[in-house]
Amino acid sequence: EIPLLHLPKTILLRYFEQKASPGNGSKYLFALPSNYHCNNLLRSILQQVGITRPITFHSARHTFATTVTLANGVPLEVVRALLGHTDIKTTQIYAQVLKSSVQSAAKHLSKVINSYYRPTTNQTLCSLCP
DSSP: OOOOOHHHHHHHHHHHHHHTOTTOOOOOSOOOOOHHHHHHHHHHHHHHHTOOSOOOHHHHHHHIIIIIIGGGTOOHHHHHHHHTOSSHHHHHHHHHTTHHHHHHHHHHHHHHHHHTOOOOTTOOSSTTOO
């Protein structure tokens, strides 16, 4: 079981209420029999909204893993559970994509550390420095 964020849960409940009307008989919200079918539906939606870039269900998972979770500090173990991976090594593949995030974080940390050090005109960082 995975907890949903408030907004996605609200959207899902809205559609579930519509789909679960009396006489419907289905307990499932989405009828997606295969990845191929899901990608066809996604392609149709993209055309309707004018997006020309090819996007698949897998790329949506990838974006969720990298941009939504890992880039916002969600621990790798939590992302592993959210994606349903049994092996953390599978999830680590997503983390490797975020090298630019590591560089960005290092620059930010450098600025923070440098803000604590204000050298005088002739002062060096250490006795070993020229």
